[in-house]
Amino acid sequence: xTAQTTPTTDRTRLLELxxxxxxxHERVTLSSGVEADYYIxxxxxxxxxxxxxxxxxVMLQLLDDAGxxxxxxxxxxxxxxxxxTAVMHAAARAGRPIDAFVxxxxxxxxxxxxxxxxxxxxxRPVVVLEDTSTTGGSALAAVEGVRRAGGDVRAVAVIxxxxxxxxxxxxxxxxxxxxxxxxxxxxxxx
Numbered sequence: 001x002t003a004q005t006t007p008t009t010d011r012t013r014l015l016e017l018x019x020x021x022x023x024x025h026e027r028v029t030l031s032s033g034v035e036a037d038y039y040i041x042x043x044x045x046x047x048x049x050x051x052x053x054x055x056x057x058v059m060l061q062l063l064d065d066a067g068x069x070x071x072x073x074x075x076x077x078x079x080x081x082x083x084x085t086a087v088m089h090a091a092a093r094a095g096r097p098i099d100a101f102v103x104x105x106x107x108x109x110x111x112x113x114x115x116x117x118x119x120x121x122x123x124r125p126v127v128v129l130e131d132t133s134t135t136g137g138s139a140l141a142a143v144e145g146v147r148r149a150g151g152d153v154r155a156v157a158v159i160x161x162x163x164x165x166x167x168x169x170x171x172x173x174x175x176x177x178x179x180x181x182x183x184x185x186x187x188x189x190x
Contacts, residue, residue, distance in 0.1 A: 005057075007057070007058075007061045010054050010057045010058050010061070011058050011061075011181070013050075013054055014045075014051060014054040014055065014058050014181075015182060015186060015187075017045060017048065017050065017051045017054070018040075018042070018045055018051075018159075018160065018182065018187060019187055019188065021044045021045060021048065021051070022040050022041050022042055022044045022045050023038060023039075023040055023187055023188075023189070024038060024039040024040075024041055025037070025038050026038070026039065030134050031134075031138075032134045032135040032137060034134055034135070034164070036134075036162075038189055040132050040160050040162070040184075040187070042079070042131035042132055042159055042160060043079070043082070043131070045131075045159070046079075046082035046083055046086065046131055046159075047082055052082060052086050053086070053089075053090070055082075055083060055086040055087075055159060056085075056086030056087050056088075056089050056090030056091075057090045058159075058181050059073075059083065059086065059087050059090075059129065059157060059159065059181060060087055060090045060091055060094070060098075062157060062179055062180075062181050063087075063127060063155065063157055063179065066155065066177065066179055068127060068154050068155045068157075068177070068179075069125055069154065070098070070125045070126055070127045070154050070155075071097070071098065071099065071124045071125055071126065072098065072099040072100065072101050072118075072119060072121055072124055072125075072126045072127075072151070073087045073088065073098060073099075073100060073101070073126065073127045073128075073129050074100050074101035074102055074103060074116075074118065074126070074128070074129060074142075074146075075102075075103055075128045075129045075130050075138070075139065075142040076103045076105065076130070076138045076139070076141050076142040076145075077102050077103065077104060077105070079130055079131040079132075079138065080102075080103070080128070080129045080130050080131065080138075080142065081102055082131075083129040083130070083131055083159065084100035084101065084102070084129050085100050087100065087129065088100040099118060099119040100118055101116055101117060101118035101119065101121055101126070101146075102116070102117045102118055103115060103116050103117075103128075103141070103142040103145040103146060104116075104117065104145070105141065114149070115145045115148065115149065116145055116146055116149040116151070120149075120150075121146055121149050121150065121151035122149060122150030122151065123150055123151075123152070124151060124152060125152045125154050126146060126151045126152065126153055126154065127153070127154055127155045127156070127157055128142045128143050128146060128153055128155070128156045128157075129156075129157055129158070130142070130156070130157075130158045130159075131158065131159050131160070132158055132159060132160040132161070132162060133158050133161065133162065133166035133170075134162050134164050134166065135164065135165065135166060135169065136165070136166035136167075136169040136170045136173075136178075139156045139158070139166070139170055139174075140169070140170060140173055140174060143156065143170075143174045143176070153174065153176055154176060154177075155176050155177045155178070155179055156170050156174065156176055156177070156178050156179070157178075157179040157180065157181075158178075158179070158180045158181070159180070159181050159182065160180065160181070160182045160183075160184065160187065161178075161180035161182070161183050161184065162184050163183060163184050163185070166178065167180075
């Protein structure tokens with residue numbers, strides 16, 4: 001962070017960008033099959049030149065504030081890929097060695113046959129990331145894949161929580177804390 005940025009200013013600016021660029025007001029069917037009157041297209045944020053930097057800093061701060069110690073971060077491809085990369089880069093700028101990883105939907109049947117790509121997660125404390133969550137299904141699939149690869153999942157963290165039961169489901173089924181940077185109420189969504 002530069003002298004002009006603080007965790008509060010980072011969070012405030014990221015919220016502004018999410019409201020401006022990512023919230024789409026129209027009827028959509030989400031990947032979970034659930035219909036909604038709005039869509040939060042966080043790829044417009046995680047792949048944006050300014051917002052992606054803020055995503056890394058805000059998510060790293062969220063995890064630090066919760067006391068989550070971890071060595072690697074990632075999640076189910078594709079929504080989590082830029083989030084994990086942003087956290088890795090934010091950590092590197094802060095002098096912290098945090099790796100990123102990608103969890104495939106299914107294990108490869110060729111090459112090394114891995115489901116979790118990147119530096120090995122076996123025996124390491126990790127966090128599973130996601131851009132947003134409706135049912136928790138993607139995050140739970142990532143947790144399962146990481147655990148099969150030997151990773152010690154410490155938490156699941158998302159940028160935006162839609163307040164549709166993901167927190168309760170993930171905490172119950174995965175047995176780890178579920179953290180989020182922003183709730184849908186902060187985005188002006190009821």
